[in-house]
Amino acid sequence: MSAEERPTLEVGRIIKAQGLKGQVLVDLWSDRTERLAPGSELLSDRGPLRVVASIAHQQRFIVTFEGLETREQAEHWRGVVLSAPRLKDESVIWIDQLYDAEVFDANGVRRGVVVGVEANPASDLLVLDSGTLVPLTFVTTVEPNVRIEVDAPEGLFE
16 A cells, blocks of 8 residues: 555644744644654645655654745645645554444453543543543554554452
């Protein structure tokens, strides 16, 4: 499947113009910083943007995009959400693959349906329709949007 055929994911947002030469400050929502590597293309509702350069700056990135050469041009992109095709990486569980999946424990008991994912410093949490929070570290298998199996400690579902 080519990059054009893979589903796109929101990966960040342009916060504001940065400096006088068309750079912008980007809040990258993905931990995959290669999204901002020179030559990378990001998508938006205003069209594609090609990265010329980027540098980390206080938990965000100062990015130079092709075609943005003035502060005024950069300001026009303020608030724009950036997307990119899903990276081909079989070792990664993508958040959008978790929603609506039924969760089963190691004994095959159905424990609920994923209705959300909460960010947590130790481990992101699956939010089940029952209200139970299940750390992603307990996930053993994922059949995207269908079934998730977890090996959770005793008492988690009580």
